[in-house]
Amino acid sequence: xxxxxxxxxxxxxxxxxxxxxxxxxxxxxxxxxxxxxxxxxxxxxxxxxxxxxxxxxxxxxxxxxxxxxxxxxxxxxxxxxxxxxxxxxxxxxxxxxxxxxxxxxxxxxxxxxxxxxxxxxxxxxxxxxxxxxxxxxxxxxxxxxxxxxxxxxxxxxxxxxxxxxxxxxxxxxxxxxxxxxxxxxxxxxxxxxxxxxxxxxxxxxxxxxxxxxxxxxxxxxxxxxxxxxxxxxxxxxxxxxxxxxxxxxxxxxxxxxxxxxxxxxxxxxxxxxxxxxxxxxxxxxxxxxxxxxxxxxxxxxxxxxxxxxxxxxxxxx
Amino acid sequence: xxxxxxxxxxxxxxxxxxxxxxxxxxxxxxxxxxxxxxxxxxxxxxxxxxxxxxxxxxxxxxxxxxxxxxxxxxxxxxxxxxxxxxxxxxxxxxxxxxxxxxxxxxxxxxxxxxxxxxxxxxxxxxxxxxxxxxxxxxxxxxxxxxxxxxxxxxxxxxxxxxxxxxxxxxxxxxxxxxxxxxxxxxxxxxxxxxxxxxxxxxxxxxxxxxxxxxxxxxxxxxxxxxxxxxxxxxxxxxxxxxxxxxxxxxxxxxxxxxxxxxxxxxxxxxxxxxxxxxxxxxxxx
Numbered sequence: 192x193x194x195x196x197x198x199x200x201x202x203x204x205x206x207x208x209x210x211x212x213x214x215x216x217x218x219x220x221x222x223x224x225x226x227x228x229x230x231x232x233x234x235x236x237x238x239x240x241x242x243x244x245x246x247x248x249x250x251x252x253x254x255x256x257x258x259x260x261x262x263x264x265x266x267x268x269x270x271x272x273x274x275x276x277x278x279x280x281x282x283x284x285x286x287x288x289x290x291x292x293x294x295x296x297x298x299x300x301x302x303x304x305x306x307x308x309x310x311x312x313x314x315x316x317x318x319x320x321x322x323x324x325x326x327x328x329x330x331x332x333x334x335x336x337x338x339x340x341x342x343x344x345x346x347x348x349x350x351x352x353x354x355x356x357x358x359x360x361x362x363x364x365x366x367x368x369x370x371x372x373x374x375x376x377x378x379x380x381x382x383x384x385x386x387x388x389x390x391x392x393x394x395x396x397x398x399x400x401x402x403x404x405x406x407x408x409x410x411x412x413x414x415x416x417x418x419x420x421x422x423x424x425x426x427x428x429x430x431x432x433x434x435x436x437x438x439x440x441x442x443x444x445x446x447x448x449x450x451x452x453x454x455x456x457x458x459x460x461x462x463x464x465x466x467x468x469x470x471x472x473x474x475x476x477x478x479x480x481x482x483x484x485x486x487x488x489x490x491x492x493x494x495x496x497x498x499x500x501x502x503x504x505x506x507x508x
Numbered sequence: 509x510x511x512x513x514x515x516x517x518x519x520x521x522x523x524x525x526x527x528x529x530x531x532x533x534x535x536x537x538x539x540x541x542x543x544x545x546x547x548x549x550x551x552x553x554x555x556x557x558x559x560x561x562x563x564x565x566x567x568x569x570x571x572x573x574x575x576x577x578x579x580x581x582x583x584x585x586x587x588x589x590x591x592x593x594x595x596x597x598x599x600x601x602x603x604x605x606x607x608x609x610x611x612x613x614x615x616x617x618x619x620x621x622x623x624x625x626x627x628x629x630x631x632x633x634x635x636x637x638x639x640x641x642x643x644x645x646x647x648x649x650x651x652x653x654x655x656x657x658x659x660x661x662x663x664x665x666x667x668x669x670x671x672x673x674x675x676x677x678x679x680x681x682x683x684x685x686x687x688x689x690x691x692x693x694x695x696x697x698x699x700x701x702x703x704x705x706x707x708x709x710x711x712x713x714x715x716x717x718x719x720x721x722x723x724x725x726x727x728x729x730x731x732x733x734x735x736x737x738x739x740x741x742x743x744x745x746x747x748x749x750x751x752x753x754x755x756x757x758x759x760x761x762x763x764x765x766x767x768x769x770x771x772x773x774x775x776x777x778x779x780x781x782x783x784x785x786x787x788x789x790x791x792x793x
Binding site: 202222229247248251310311313317323327328331332333343350388389439441444474478479486496500 | 532533535536539542543544546549550553561562563564592602606607609610612613614617618619625627629630631632634635636637638639640642643644645646649655662663665666668670673683698699715722723727729730733734735744747748756758761762763765768772773774775777783784
């Protein structure tokens with residue numbers, strides 16, 4: 192992935208001057224005292240705010256610590272918090288919900304993002320205007336995404352629910368957040384709205400790097416637009432799609448805000464994602480030992496995805 | 509190509525081209541609708557009265573009482589706007605100088621373990637917030653920091669700082685070293701060079717990192733939900749209190765939502781050029 196670059200005009204003139212200087216005597220001081228003085232504060236903060244809690248909750252995950260019984264940590268209980276998870280219907284359900292949610296939201300977000308990118312690929316004036324709008328949804332706070340979709344999907348007064356009812360009469364008065372599967376899809380919708388436009392922007396960037404001669408030549412040879420898409424566009428987009436899918440999988444496993452706002456995990460426990468489950472165990476039931484163990488299972492999942500992500504990122508360097 | 513330029517195309521071809529163009533415009537309009545409509549509908553709701561908000565009619569007489577209502581009621585948003593602003597500004601104010609110093613060193617200095625350190629900072633961004641939240645919850649309980657802005661600022665640093673370091677290193681790396689070498693030859697030491705040459709050149713980067721840190725603190729919900737009770741609720745959590753017997757009072761939720769949304773949308777426009785790159789660095793959190 193490309194990191195932000197400074198504008199050419201900003202560096203062009205100094206570069207010319209510098210090139211001249213470098214030719215005469217390349218030299219730069221490296222004070223190791225200054226190095227640690229500048230690196231130190233940031234490292235201390237990261238140590239205190241990331242490493243400390245990670246270690247601390249890892250230790251807690253081997254303890255029996257219910258905050259309702261005692262304000263101080265209870266005894267060590269070995270791996271029993273971990274083994275408990277795999278016989279706990281609540282945990283297994285949340286694992287399934289998260290997996291299903293990830294599958295739905297990742298697939299639909301990618302497809303929607305790709306569709307938007309292809310529609311806006313041509314740089315007409317209208318398309319360029321539409322591209323500007325694409326940065327907005329992602330910047331909207333997740334809880335507001337949740338609120339706006341809950342509002343618009345309400346069967347009595349929701350504008351989207353009504354529109355869908357007009358187009359597909361069987362859906363008239365359908366309670367989107369009241370049924371197991373459609374509640375999960377509704378949460379996914381709020382996320383698709385937030386992320387697909389952003390993905391579209393990344394795809395448009397990648398589409399711009401495809402030389403037009405390639406597609407023109409293919410067209411001359413009689414290729415249909417589907418063949419061009421399948422054989423030229425898609426393979427060239429593949430690296431971007433891959434990295435974007437990883438980002439989306441990570442965010443899907445961390446789904447919390449919209450669940451809290453839209454369904455509270457219901458109906459039943461059908462939208463209780465892994466994240467929401469840990470939240471319930473830790474901050475509702477105050478069962479900190481078990482919650483820490485389950486949160487470490489989440490860390491394990493993250494570690495697998497992170498490995499793929501980091502490997503791709505390092506290869507790009 | 510040239511043949512078709514000389515001879516006018518057959519009517520069928522023109523018609524098909526027209527149809528294709530119309531199709532493209534309609535598709536673009538559909539995208540605009542998909543992206544903008546939820547925002548527009550929410551913003552419109554903020555100017556509706558209680559009856560209009562439950563109707564799906566497009567036209568209504570706008571009112572401004574919702575904004576007055578959410579500020580008039582002391583337990584609603586009045587004070588929480590300031591908590592949100594304080595928490596976000598202080599988070600940015602601590603993050604940026606620390607991140608700038610650290611990322612400068614990580615970009616410019618060569619020393620053993622540098623790449624490992626850098627990789628570790630990236631990996632911290634994959635740590636789920638809930639893991640961090642559990643120990644901080646008990647720690648802040650003992651320290652009596654629950655329901656204070658400080659608790660939030662401390663935990664927000666856990667994601668804004670690694671993220672800003674990553675992002676700023678990208679900006680430092682993009683800057684040719686030769687510029688600084690020229691300054692050394694002119695007789696400046698490293699700190700002088702940093703202050704007069706390097707930092708001014710990465711100013712756009714500092715701004716972008718600051719905006720991203722601000723957005724993530726301002727929009728944050730999970731930690732704010734756990735670590736606050738009543739006094740230091742931030743806007744995203746305080747919005748939940750706007751509910752009546754029939755669930756959320758949508759006209760006021762929408763008005764409060766605008767307070768949360770509009771500053772962020774304006775900031776996003778300022779850093780539009782860097783938006784996508786910024787997310788790829790940081791969206792993992």
